[in-house]
Amino acid sequence: MGVTAARGFRAVGLAAGIKSSSAPDLALVVNDGPSRAAAAVFTSNRVKAAPVLWSEQVVKAGELDAVILNSGGANACTGPEGFQDTHRTAEQTAAALETSATRVAVCSTGLIGVRLPMDRLLGALPAAVAALSAEGGADAAEAIRTTDTHAKTAVVERAGYVLGGMAKGAGMLAPGLATMLCVLTTDAQVPQAELDAALRTATARTFDRVDSDGCMSTNDTVILMASGATGVEPDAREFAAAVEELCADLARQLIADAEGASKEIEIEVVGAATEADGLEVARSIARNNLLKCAFYGEDPNWGRVLAAVGTTGAKFEPDQLSVAINGVWVCRNGGVGEDRELCDLSDRHIHLVVDLSAGGESVTVWTNDLTKDYVHENSAYSS
Amino acid sequence: MGVTAARGFRAVGLAAGIKSSSAPDLALVVNDGPSRAAAAVFTSNRVKAAPVLWSEQVVKAGELDAVILNSGGANACTGPEGFQDTHRTAEQTAAALETSATRVAVCSTGLIGVRLPMDRLLGALPAAVAALSAEGGADAAEAIRTTDTHAKTAVVERAGYVLGGMAKGAGMLAPGLATMLCVLTTDAQVPQAELDAALRTATARTFDRVDSDGCMSTNDTVILMASGATGVEPDAREFAAAVEELCADLARQLIADAEGASKEIEIEVVGAATEADGLEVARSIARNNLLKCAFYGEDPNWGRVLAAVGTTGAKFEPDQLSVAINGVWVCRNGGVGEDRELCDLSDRHIHLVVDLSAGGESVTVWTNDLTKDYVHENSAYSS
Numbered sequence: 001m002g003v004t005a006a007r008g009f010r011a012v013g014l015a016a017g018i019k020s021s022s023a024p025d026l027a028l029v030v031n032d033g034p035s036r037a038a039a040a041v042f043t044s045n046r047v048k049a050a051p052v053l054w055s056e057q058v059v060k061a062g063e064l065d066a067v068i069l070n071s072g073g074a075n076a077c078t079g080p081e082g083f084q085d086t087h088r089t090a091e092q093t094a095a096a097l098e099t100s101a102t103r104v105a106v107c108s109t110g111l112i113g114v115r116l117p118m119d120r121l122l123g124a125l126p127a128a129v130a131a132l133s134a135e136g137g138a139d140a141a142e143a144i145r146t147t148d149t150h151a152k153t154a155v156v157e158r159a160g161y162v163l164g165g166m167a168k169g170a171g172m173l174a175p176g177l178a179t180m181l182c183v184l185t186t187d188a189q190v191p192q193a194e195l196d197a198a199l200r201t202a203t204a205r206t207f208d209r210v211d212s213d214g215c216m217s218t219n220d221t222v223i224l225m226a227s228g229a230t231g232v233e234p235d236a237r238e239f240a241a242a243v244e245e246l247c248a249d250l251a252r253q254l255i256a257d258a259e260g261a262s263k264e265i266e267i268e269v270v271g272a273a274t275e276a277d278g279l280e281v282a283r284s285i286a287r288n289n290l291l292k293c294a295f296y297g298e299d300p301n302w303g304r305v306l307a308a309v310g311t312t313g314a315k316f317e318p319d320q321l322s323v324a325i326n327g328v329w330v331c332r333n334g335g336v337g338e339d340r341e342l343c344d345l346s347d348r349h350i351h352l353v354v355d356l357s358a359g360g361e362s363v364t365v366w367t368n369d370l371t372k373d374y375v376h377e378n379s380a381y382s383s
Numbered sequence: 384m385g386v387t388a389a390r391g392f393r394a395v396g397l398a399a400g401i402k403s404s405s406a407p408d409l410a411l412v413v414n415d416g417p418s419r420a421a422a423a424v425f426t427s428n429r430v431k432a433a434p435v436l437w438s439e440q441v442v443k444a445g446e447l448d449a450v451i452l453n454s455g456g457a458n459a460c461t462g463p464e465g466f467q468d469t470h471r472t473a474e475q476t477a478a479a480l481e482t483s484a485t486r487v488a489v490c491s492t493g494l495i496g497v498r499l500p501m502d503r504l505l506g507a508l509p510a511a512v513a514a515l516s517a518e519g520g521a522d523a524a525e526a527i528r529t530t531d532t533h534a535k536t537a538v539v540e541r542a543g544y545v546l547g548g549m550a551k552g553a554g555m556l557a558p559g560l561a562t563m564l565c566v567l568t569t570d571a572q573v574p575q576a577e578l579d580a581a582l583r584t585a586t587a588r589t590f591d592r593v594d595s596d597g598c599m600s601t602n603d604t605v606i607l608m609a610s611g612a613t614g615v616e617p618d619a620r621e622f623a624a625a626v627e628e629l630c631a632d633l634a635r636q637l638i639a640d641a642e643g644a645s646k647e648i649e650i651e652v653v654g655a656a657t658e659a660d661g662l663e664v665a666r667s668i669a670r671n672n673l674l675k676c677a678f679y680g681e682d683p684n685w686g687r688v689l690a691a692v693g694t695t696g697a698k699f700e701p702d703q704l705s706v707a708i709n710g711v712w713v714c715r716n717g718g719v720g721e722d723r724e725l726c727d728l729s730d731r732h733i734h735l736v737v738d739l740s741a742g743g744e745s746v747t748v749w750t751n752d753l754t755k756d757y758v759h760e761n762s763a764y765s766s
Contacts, residue, residue: 047693047701047717077689079702079718112686113719215673215687216694289672289753290598290761297762303495304598306460310430311599318430319462334430335462336496370672372755378673379680 002153004137005164007187008032008227011136013143016124018072018110018117024143025072026121028128029183030097031065035228038064039196040105041203043220049076050086051106052219058090058102059223062192065103067183067223068093069144070121071168073110076218085116092122096129107181107221109146109168141166144181147377149257154249156242160232161188163242167250180207180254182222184246189228190239198240199224206247209279209365211286212258213374222247255366260373263295263350270362271355277314278363281354284308285365292370295350300343302330305354320357326350385536387520388547390570391415391610394519396526399507401455401493401500407526408455409504411511412566413480414448418611421447422579423488424586426603432459433469434489435602441473441485442606445575448486450566450606451476452527453504454551456493459601468501475505479512490564490604492529492551524549527564530760532640537632539625543615544571546625550633563590563637565605567629572611573622581623582607589630592662592748595641596757597670605630638749643756646678647732653745654738660697661746664737667691668748675753678733683726685713688737703740709733 004011009031016026031038040059042052058064068089075082086108090101097104108116141151148168156163169180184199203222224243234242255264267285272278285291288308294301302323309321323331328342387394392414399409414421423442425435441447451472458465469491473484480487491499524534531551539546552563567582586605607626617625639647650668655661668674671691677684685706692704706714711725 045690045693046695046699047689047704074686077686077714077718079716082718112684112690113714113723115719213672215671216690218686218690218693287670288598289596289757293758293761296758299762301495303457303460303601306430307428307495307599307601310428310601312429316429321430331460331496333462335460335465336498340496370758372758374672375676375679375753375755375758378676379682 001155001164002137002141002166003029003164003183003185004134005155006162006185006227008229009185010132010134011140012128012131012133013136013139014124014128014131017120018070024139025070026124026128027069027140027143028132029067029140030132031225031227033227035189035226036063036065037190037192037195038062038223038225039192039199040221040223041199043217045216045218047077047218049074049108049219050078050082051075051108052221053083054086054090055105055107055221058105061102063103064105064225065099066093066097067105067107069107069181070116071109071144071146073108073114073116074112074219075108075116076112078113078115082115085118088118089121092125096125105223109144109181109219112218137164137166144168147259152250152253154246156246158234158238158242161186161230161234163246165246165250167254169254180220182250184224186226187229188226188239189231189233190226194236194239195224195226198243201240202244202247205244206251210251210255211283211365211367212255214287255368258368259377260371261368262371263348263369265295265350265352265367265369267365267367268353268362269356270353271357271359272361272363273315273359275361275363278361280312281309281314281356282363282365284312285354286367289370295345296369296371298345300325300330300340300345305352306331309354314356315358316356322355324353384538384547385520385524385549386412386547386566386568387517388538389545389568389610391612392568393515393517394523395511395514395516396519396522397507397511397514400503401453407522408453409507409511410452410523410526411515412450412523413515414608414610416610418572418609419446419448420573420575420578421445421606421608422575422582423604423606424582426600428599428601430460430601432457432491432602433461433465434458434491435604436466437469437473438488438490438604441488444485446486447488447608448482449476449480450488450490452490452564453499454492454527454529456491456497456499457495457602458491458499459495461496461498465498468499471501472504475508479508488606492527492564492602495601520547520549527551530642535633535636537629539629541617541621541625544569544613544617546629548629548633550637552637563603565633567605567607569609570612571609571622572614572616573609577619577622578607578609581626584623585627585630588627589634593634593638594666594669594748594750595638638751641751642760643754644751645754646752648678648750648752649732649734650748650750651736651745652739653736654740654742655744655746656698656742658744658746661744663695664692664697664739665746665748667695668737669750672753678728679752679754681728683708683713683723683728688735689714692737697739698741699739705738707736
């Protein structure tokens with residue numbers, strides 16, 4: 001159900017003809033209230049797509065009536081004309097919903113540097129609005145897919161209220177934030193400031209700790225909307241935890257479906273002096289192509305782990321670094337530890353632990369292996 | 384000829400049995416003087432192999448009689464025992480050459496985290512010393528190969544003196560410095576301080592601007608030795624330029640032989656406000672896996688270039704970025720430029736120009752594409 005698992009929301013997904021494949025490519029999520037509180041986070045890439053520039057502005061007022069999303073084109077690096085396309089999309093969506101364009105966020109995903117076929121996109125809007133439904137979450141999630149092998153939705157239930165979400169993303173997954181398009185909904189009654197704080201904390205700990213290929217998108221957007229349809233006013237901490245649970249679920253789904261991946265790699269850095277140190281080390285490891293190739297080959301090549309750690313500025317002494325791969329401490333105190341032949345890397349999940357022996361902080365980052373299929377998917381056609 | 388192109392040097396390369404393949408794996412380069420001036424630069428990785436820790440110490444005195452190098456094992460992350468192995472290697476080499484261990488640098492390359500078979504390495508030393516020859520440069524270059532498909536040597540001639548060099552490296556090529564083992568020689572008479580300055584400047588502009596896969600080795604070493612055998616005392620600027628020419632030649636050979644590469648990509652950043660800005664942008668592009676896959680597929684995917692530029696802190700405005708691929712300005716002022724179909728990417732060499740429109744500085748970094756063969760080479764066996 002995804003975004004329509006929460007009451008007060010309708011959604012739709014259909015094929016507008018933006019993709020040449022005739023696959024679904026247009027989604028709309030509408031908040032019927034009574035609350036229209038909304039918060040959002042966007043890519044930190046300085047080259048931002050037109051829909052990001054637009055949505056950053058409109059969400060500042062703290063309320064949204066709807067989000068219109070398309071796959072089949074990122075509308076990034078398309079100049080003033082591309083921004084006009086986004087503006088017209090918001091205006092015509094707003095007109096069909098009898099609201100104002102400044103209450104409509106826009107998200108796009110697909111190839112950079114190509115204008116959207118606006119006649120098709122706008123032409124499909126009346127049918128989209130007519131088909132909006134409280135059961136439309138699954139169709140909406142389907143319509144935002146690009147190289148995703150399946151749609152991603154999640155639901156978290158709490159006493160008296162529900163959170164739902166959908167996300168797309170399989171490549172260009174790197175922190176900054178948020179590495180994909182994602183719409184989250186809840187039927188709880190939550191003040192905008194609380195929505196905003198919960199979303200920022202949750203995304204920093206989930207989507208921002210997924211690093212598939214080190215590449216940051218120009219279009220990343222995560223939007224959280226509250227309808228208040230249940231009238232339930234949750235405890236702020238409980239609500240924040242629920243948002244984080246929802247984001248963590250979707251983040252794991254993204255990394256599990258990362259382009260060409262055959263392994264999901266959980267990088268746990270322990271003994272860090274600070275959280276920032278732990279993150280720097282974990283990300284350096286997550287971006288080491290050589291290590292990612294080794295894991296693809298089921299080779300417990302811990303030397304590549306230490307080489308990656310050594311490029312960071314984190315606090316550690318080289319002769320106090322230890323590394324465990326799937327529970328086997330193959331490196332102890334900077335040198336050879338247990339027999340690497342003991343490592344069993346046949347499972348899809350690989351658990352890497354790096355002990356910096358420099359403090360009490362721990363950080364986990366998720367990545368995946370680097371495979372021939374990744375190269376194929378990103379070289380065989382433009383995406 | 385490589386290192387023995389310069390007079391006053393003898394070298395040798397042979398199979399000591401360190402590699403299981405019986406390929407050559409031990410090299411020795413000896414400076415017969417009269418000068419023994421030497422300078423060196425090493426990896427900036429904080430996890431340093433035992434031979435790097437050793438050689439950093441001995442080169443501080445500014446003179447070296449010899450460099451002993453092995454492939455077949457990096458002797459990195461091998462603890463105090465690994466350092467003892469390096470120490471014994473220097474001692475026994477020195478004994479055979481009737482000098483002191485503190486005048487012998489040691490270089491190793493191969494798998495991290497494995498002790499060297501010291502009996503074989505030391506057992507081969509007498510034969511190596513006996514076979515030293517003024518024609519041994521080619522054999523020495525052969526003996527330091529790992530995944531290199533061929534040996535790399537270079538020679539630069541100036542009025543009255545010569546510089547020669549050899550290098551190995553095909554993976555873990557990233558700045559910091561120097562991304563491989565490299566021994567450079569000259570028969571000019573050059574003060575140590577001048578050698579040191581010339582080497583640091585040259586490596587910063589050559590080896591440090593080669594970035595194959597963003598991965599930094601634990602063993603990188605570049606050593607420059609001057610025999611003074613010609614008695615020629617060159618002009619300092621002319622000599623520095625000659626060292627840079629030699630390094631540039633070897634650096635290009637490294638990137639041309641990078642693991643699995645099918646394209647050599649010259650990334651030229653122009654219009655940068657500072658050299659540091661240009662370097663940051665060029666390196667961000669060089670490390671973008673998605674772009675490197677696109678070039679493998681001969682796809683002029685300039686959107687991935689802008690996405691990489693956008694992750695940097697360099698001075699630029701997104702709507703003033705322009706990108707040319709093989710002479711076609713596919714992106715102008717942040718938007719669509721000339722038709723991308725005009726790009727011909729069939730040649731092995733790809734020339735990418737990114738204009739930041741923010742100043743007058745230019746920087747060039749070399750990288751290569753990301754291919755299925757790269758993944759294969761780095762996953763199919765431990766290296």
